[in-house]
Amino acid sequence: MTPRAAAQTTTAGAFYGRSTVLGLALFVYLTAELFPIGALDELAVGLHVAPATAGLLLTSYAIAAGVATLPAVWACRQLDRRRVLTASLVLLALSQVMFGLSPNFTVAAVARGVAAIAHGLVWSQIPVVAARYAPDGMRGRATAAVFAGSSLGLIAGAPIVTGLTHELGWRAAALVLAGAAGATAVLLRASLPATPPPPREIRVRDTSGLGPVLVVCLVTTTLVVGHYMSYTYLTLLIAPAGLGGSLLVVVLAGYGIAGLFGVTFVGRALDTHPRRTALIVATTLTCGVTALGIARPGWVVFLLVVLWGAAAAALPVILQHAAIGTAPDAPDIPSGAYVLSYQLGISGGSALGAALLSHSPAASLPLWSGIALAAGTILIATAPAVFGPRQPSRTHGAPSRDGSRAGSGRC
Numbered sequence: 001m002t003p004r005a006a007a008q009t010t011t012a013g014a015f016y017g018r019s020t021v022l023g024l025a026l027f028v029y030l031t032a033e034l035f036p037i038g039a040l041d042e043l044a045v046g047l048h049v050a051p052a053t054a055g056l057l058l059t060s061y062a063i064a065a066g067v068a069t070l071p072a073v074w075a076c077r078q079l080d081r082r083r084v085l086t087a088s089l090v091l092l093a094l095s096q097v098m099f100g101l102s103p104n105f106t107v108a109a110v111a112r113g114v115a116a117i118a119h120g121l122v123w124s125q126i127p128v129v130a131a132r133y134a135p136d137g138m139r140g141r142a143t144a145a146v147f148a149g150s151s152l153g154l155i156a157g158a159p160i161v162t163g164l165t166h167e168l169g170w171r172a173a174a175l176v177l178a179g180a181a182g183a184t185a186v187l188l189r190a191s192l193p194a195t196p197p198p199p200r201e202i203r204v205r206d207t208s209g210l211g212p213v214l215v216v217c218l219v220t221t222t223l224v225v226g227h228y229m230s231y232t233y234l235t236l237l238i239a240p241a242g243l244g245g246s247l248l249v250v251v252l253a254g255y256g257i258a259g260l261f262g263v264t265f266v267g268r269a270l271d272t273h274p275r276r277t278a279l280i281v282a283t284t285l286t287c288g289v290t291a292l293g294i295a296r297p298g299w300v301v302f303l304l305v306v307l308w309g310a311a312a313a314a315l316p317v318i319l320q321h322a323a324i325g326t327a328p329d330a331p332d333i334p335s336g337a338y339v340l341s342y343q344l345g346i347s348g349g350s351a352l353g354a355a356l357l358s359h360s361p362a363a364s365l366p367l368w369s370g371i372a373l374a375a376g377t378i379l380i381a382t383a384p385a386v387f388g389p390r391q392p393s394r395t396h397g398a399p400s401r402d403g404s405r406a407g408s409g410r411c
Contacts, residue, residue, distance in 0.1 A: 011020065011266070013076070014127065014133070014134045015133060015138075016133060016135060016140070016145075017089070017191055018129075018130070018191050018192060019130055019146055020145075021148045021184070021187045021188055021292060022085075022126045022130050022145075022149070022188075022191070022389055023145060023146045023147070023148050023149030023150075023152075024187065025085065025089060025122065025126060025149070025184050025188060026090070026123070026126055026146060026147070026149035026150045026182055027094060027120070027150065027152050027153045027157070028092070028154065028177070028181050028184050029089075029119070029123075029153075029181075029182050030116075030149075030150050030153030030154070030157055031120050031156075031158075031160060031161065031180075032092055032115060032155035032159050032177055032181065033058075033061060033115075033119070033178065034056045034058075034153070034154075034158050035057075035099075035161050035173075035174070035177070036054060036055060036058050036163070036265070037158045037161075037321040038157070038158040038159065038161030038162035038165060039162065039165040039170040039173065039241050040054055040055060042165050042170040043053045043057070043108075043170055044171070046170055046171065047102065047104060047105040047108055047297035048104065048105070049105045053105065054105070056089055056109070057105075057108060057109060057112055057257050060112065060113060060116075060346060061111050061113070061115070061116045061119075061351075062073065062116075062343060062346065063347075064112075064113040064116035064117065065116040065119035065343060066340060066343040066344065066347070066398055067118075068116060068117045068118075068119070069119070069121075069124070069339050070120070070122060070333075070336050070337065070339045070340055072120055072121050072336075073120060073121060073124055073125075073332055073333060073335070073336030073380075074333065074336075074378060076138050076311060077197060077332050077333070078243050079390075080194055080195055080196050080199065080411040081125055081128070081132075081192075081195035081196075081197070082129075082188065082192040082193070082195045084121055084125060085121075085122065085125055085126065085129065085188050085192070086185050086188045086189045087118075087339070088118035088121050088122050089155075089182070089184050089185035089188060090124075090181075090182065091114060091117070091118050092114065092115045092118065092178075092180035092181040093179070093182040093185065094178075095112065095113065095115035096111075096115070096174050096175065096178035096181060096300055097148070097174075097175060097178045098110075098111035098114065099111035099112060099172070099174045100170075100171045100172070100173075100174030100175045100178065102403075104357075105113050106220070109368070112267060113134045116354060119339075120336055120339045120340065123337035123339045124332070124336040124339045125144075125319045125332070125335070126322065127143045127146055127147070127321075127335065128324060128331050128332065128335050129144045129192065130142040130143060130145065131143060131321075131324055131331075132195065133309060136235040137271050137272075138265030138271060139270075139321065139324070140266070140269075140270025140274065140277075140317070140321050141267040141268065141270070141271060141273060142247050142265070143267070143268060143270070143317050143320055143321050143324070144263050144266050144267025144268075144270065144317045147263055147313075147316055147317050148260060148263050148372075150316070151256065151259045151260050151263050151313045152222040154259065155253070155256030155257065155259070155305075155314075161173055161177075162212050164176055165309060168373060173324075173363045175298040180318070192397060197330075204361025212264055212386045213326045213327070213333075213334045213337055213369075214324040215324070215339075215379070215383050215386045216271050216319065216322045216323045216326060216334070216337075216338055216341075216386060217337050217338065217341040218341075218379060219319065219322075219376050219379045219380055219383070220319050220323075220338055220341040220342055220345060221341045221345045221348070221356065221375060222345075222372055222373075222375050222376035223282060223285070223319075223345070223372070223376035223377075224315075224341070224342055224344075224345025224346060224348075225345045225348045225352065225372050226285075226289070226349065226351070226369045226370070226371070226372030226375075226376060227285065227289070227312055227315070227345070227349060227369065227373070228345060228346050228349025229349040229350075229352050229365055229368060229369045229372065229387055230289055230292070230347075230353065230365045230366050230369040231308075231349075231351040232349065232350045232353050232354075233357065233365060234305070235248060235252075236300055236357075236366065237362055237366065238251055238302075238305065239293070240296075240363070241296065241298040241300075241302075242250060242258075242298045243298055243301060243302060250302075251302060251305055253310075253329055254302065254305060254306045255305050255306065255308065255309030255366065256309060257309075258306040258307070258309035258310040259309045259310060259312065259313025259314075259390070260313070261303040261310055262309070262310030262312075262313040262314035263313050263314055264279075265310075265314065266281065266314040266317045266318060267317070270317065270318060272292055273320075274321065274325075274387060274388060274389060275319060275380070275384055275387045275388040275389075276316070277403070278286065278318045278322070278380050278387045279377065279381060280394075281311050281314045281315060281318055282315075282373065282376060282380055283375040283377055284307060284310070284311040284313075285308065285311035285315060285373055286370055286373035286374050286377055287306075287307075288304050288307040288308040288311060289304075289308055289366050289369045289370060289373060290367060290369065290373070290374075292304050292305070292308070292366040293308070293363055293364065293365070293366035293367040293370070298325040303403070304404060313355050316342070317392060318387075319338060319342070320335065320338060322386055322387050323335050323337070325386075326386065348382050349372075352368075353365055354360060356368055357366050359390060362368060366380055390403035
C-alpha cells in the first residue's frame with residue numbers, strides 16, 4: 001500500500017468513526033427527548049399527576065428548545081465545537097440524573113428544560129462537524145450518516161425507554177440514560193480533534209447574505225408544518241383501515257425502518273444531485289401523505305405510511321445540507337436557524353392539525369397537509385441556487401493523515 005493510499009484509508013476510517021460517534025450523540029439526545037412517550041403512565045404515577053399533565057413534559061421541552069436555540073448557538077459561536085458538543089452531552093447526563101431524582105412534576109420539567117437548552121446546539125452543530133471532516137464530495141453522505149442516529153432513535157428510543165421502565169422503573173431508566181449520555185460525552189471528547197471556529201472575518205463574510213438562509217427556513221417551516229399536521233394524528237388516520245391496536249406497532253416499525261432506507265438513499269445521492277434529490281424527497285412526501293386522505297384498503301395505507309416514513313426521515317438531511325451550504329465557511333447561525341424553523345414547524349403543524357380536527361374529520365388532514373407540502377416542493381423547485389450544487393468551502397483544505405483539515409476553520 002502506498003503512503004497516499006494509507007493516508008486515504010486512515011482518513012476514511014476516522015471519518016466513519018467520527019460519524020458513528022456523532023450519530024450516537026443524536027440517538028441518545030433524541031431518546032432522552034422522547035422519554036415521556038415510553039413511560040407516560042409510570043411518570044404520571046411517580047410524579048402524582050394525570051397522564052395528560054405528564055405529557056406536557058414533551059411540550060415544555062419543545063418550547064424551551066425553540067426559545068434557547070439561536071441564543072445558545074450565538075453565544076457558543078466562538079467556542080471549540082468539540083468542547084461545545086462534549087459539554088452538551090454532559091449537560092444531558094446531569095439533567096437526566098436530576099430528572100430521575102425529581103420529587104414532583106415541576107422539578108422534572110425543569111430538569112428536562114436543562115437538556116433542552118443544549119438541544120439546538122446539538123442538532124445544529126453535529127451535522128456541521130460531520131460535514132467539516134467529510135472527505136471531498138461527501139458532505140451529503142456525512143450529514144445522512146449522523147442523521148441515521150436520529151432515525152434509530154425514532155425506531156428504538158421509545159421502546160428502549162419502555163423496556164427499561166418496565167424492568168427497572170422510570171427513575172432507574174433515566175439514570176441509565178444519564179450514564180449513556182456521559183459515556184457518549186467521553187467518546188466525543190476522545191474521537192473528535194480540536195475543532196475551532198472560523199476566523200471572525202470569515203464568519204462575517206459568510207453570514208452577510210441572509211436571503212438563502214431565509215429561503216431554507218421558509219421551506220423548512222412549510223414542509224414540516226405539512227408533515228406534522230398529519231403525523232401528529234397518525235393513529236387516527238390509519239385506524240379506519242384496520243391498522244389500530246396491535247397492528248399499530250407494525251405500522252410504526254415499518255415507518256421507522258423505511259426512514260433508515262430513506263436516509264441511506266439521500267446520503268448517496270445528495271452530494272452529486274442535491275436539487276434533484278430534494279425534489280424527489282419533497283414530491284414523495286407530498287404524494288404519500290396526500291394519498292392517505294383517499295386510501296382505504298389496509299395494505300395500501302400501510303405502503304403509503306412506509307413511503308411517508310422514508311421521505312420524512314430524508315427531509316431533515318436535505319434541509320440541513322441546504323442550510324450548511326448557505327454559508328459553508330461559517331454555518332453555525334444558518335444551521336441554528338434551520339433547527340429553530342423545524343421546531344416552529346412541529347408546533348405549528350400540530351396546532352393546525354388540532355384546529356382542523358375540531359371542525360373536520362381526520363381523513364381531511366392529509367389533504368390539508370398536501371397543500372402545505374406542495375407549496376414547500378414548489379419553493380424548492382424555484383430556488384435552484386439554494387438547493388442546487390454549491391462551490392466547496394473557501395477554507396476547505398486537504399485531509400491530513402489523522403483526518404484533520406489543512407486550513408483552520410471550515411465551520
